[in-house]
Amino acid sequence: MINxxxxxxxxxxxxxxxxxxxxxxxxxxxxVSVVHAAPKTTVVWQLEQSSDQLGDCIVxxxxxxxxxxxxxxxxxxxxxxxDWKVHCFRRDEKIEWSNEIQKFNGETMSxxxxxxxxxxxxxxxxxxxxSKSGLKYTRYRTATSPNDVLCTTKAIATAPQVWEFLSRLYxxxxxxxxxxxxxxxxxxxxxVKESKIGIIEVGANTDLRSGLxxxxxxxxxxxxxxxxxxxxxxxxxxxxxxxxxxxxxxxxKVEFSEIFDEIGFKTNSKTLKSGANTK
Numbered sequence: 470m471i472n473x474x475x476x477x478x479x480x481x482x483x484x485x486x487x488x489x490x491x492x493x494x495x496x497x498x499x500x501v502s503v504v505h506a507a508p509k510t511t512v513v514w515q516l517e518q519s520s521d522q523l524g525d526c527i528v529x530x531x532x533x534x535x536x537x538x539x540x541x542x543x544x545x546x547x548x549x550x551x552d553w554k555v556h557c558f559r560r561d562e563k564i565e566w567s568n569e570i571q572k573f574n575g576e577t578m579s580x581x582x583x584x585x586x587x588x589x590x591x592x593x594x595x596x597x598x599x600s601k602s603g604l605k606y607t608r609y610r611t612a613t614s615p616n617d618v619l620c621t622t623k624a625i626a627t628a629p630q631v632w633e634f635l636s637r638l639y640x641x642x643x644x645x646x647x648x649x650x651x652x653x654x655x656x657x658x659x660x661v662k663e664s665k666i667g668i669i670e671v672g673a674n675t676d677l678r679s680g681l682x683x684x685x686x687x688x689x690x691x692x693x694x695x696x697x698x699x700x701x702x703x704x705x706x707x708x709x710x711x712x713x714x715x716x717x718x719x720x721x722k723v724e725f726s727e728i729f730d731e732i733g734f735k736t737n738s739k740t741l742k743s744g745a746n747t748k
Contacts, residue, residue: 510695511531511532511695512531512532512626512692512695513529513530513531513692513693513694513695514529514530514531514625514690514692515527515528515529515530515691515692515693516528516529516530516647516649516687516689516690517687517688517689518649518685518686518687518688519685519686519688520575520638520639520684520685521682521683521684521685522575522578522579522580522640522684523539523541523542523575523578523579523638523639524539524540524541524542525540525541526538526539526540527540528635529693529699529700530627530631530647531627531695531700532628533549533550533627533628534547534548534549534550534628534631534700535547535548535549535631535634535635535700536699536700537635537638539578539716542579542716542717542718543559543561543718544557544558544559544578544715544716545557545558545559545560546558546638547700547701547702548570548630548631548634549700550628550630553570553630553634554567554568554569554570555567555568555569555570555573555634556702557578557712557715557716558702558703558706558715559715559716559718560703561718562718562719563703563705563706563707564706564707564708564709564714564715565702565703565706565707565708565709565715566708566709566710566711566712566715566716567702567708568712570630570633570634570637572585573585573634573637573638573712574586574637574638574640575637575638575639575640576640577711577712577713578713578716579713579716580713581711581713581717586640590642590643591611591612591613591642591643592611592612593609593610593611593619593642593644594609594610594611594612595607595608595609596608596609596610596618599620601649601650601687602689602690604622604624604625604649604687604690605622605624606620606621606622606646606649606650607620607621607622607623607646608620609621609642609644611642613654614654616652616654616681617652617653617654618650618651618652619641619642619644619648619650619652620648620649620650620651621644621645621646621647621648621649622646622647622649623645623646623647625646625647627647629645631647632645632646632647632648635647635648636648639651639684639685640684641684648685649685649687650685650686650687651683651684651685652681652682652683652684653681653682653683653684654680654681654682655680655681655682
């Protein structure tokens with residue numbers, strides 16, 4: 470009886486040891502499987518940025534896209550995978566412009582005289598790294614001037630198309646990373662040319678200011694929950710061929726049309742129907 474009990478205990482002990490050894494052997498694989506099965510949380514970076522041309526903007530960025538709310542113009546932009554088309558729309562008037570990313574830049578949103586150009590291909594020299602409110606960045610200078618500076622961050626994990634979208638939006642030189650700061654050395658400034666008959670040439674959109682100009686600045690940032698609906702362009706909006714037809718409000722378009730009829734000729738100042746003045 471004692472021998473049978475001992476044999477039973479010995480058999481149970483062997484089984485327990487075998488199971489323990491098997492568990493220890495398989496545990497790394499079981500842990501990896503659990504980790505791989507766990508859903509990935511999408512992180513959204515929300516930047517509060519100030520643009521020289523577009524004013525204050527709220528920029529939401531995630532792995533596969535970006536959304537921009539332009540407070541000054543009261544319009545929104547979305548660019549995301551898989552097609553990476555840029556959508557610019559106004560919810561108040563239910564109108565939209567959309568096109569390929571190669572046919573977009575932010576300058577045409579605020580200036581109808583501007584033409585669509587790709588980001589400037591500057592020779593950039595890395596000056597080092599830094600951190601703003603915990604957001605690490607790389608600082609570059611262009612060949613134009615030692616004071617001509619661009620800062621971008623790769624700390625925000627996203628597709629390169631987002632880099633290009635925001636570079637086109639803010640008209641910054643082409644570089645890797647999200648643009649967070651831009652200081653342009655405008656030298657002694659430029660002068661608007663006039664033709665012999667007194668009409669301003671197309672170059673009227675040239676920046677006439679001189680010295681250092683802050684073109685882009687990031688004021689603060691935070692992480693917010695991901696909501697796929699926030700990165701979707703609205704459906705059923707009326708489509709327009711030119712982006713400024715959407716980024717400009719109806720009132721601004723009326724004023725612009727009147728000014729366009731009057732601008733360029735050597736006349737005395739006059740008040741337009743909208744209340745705007747020409748000089």
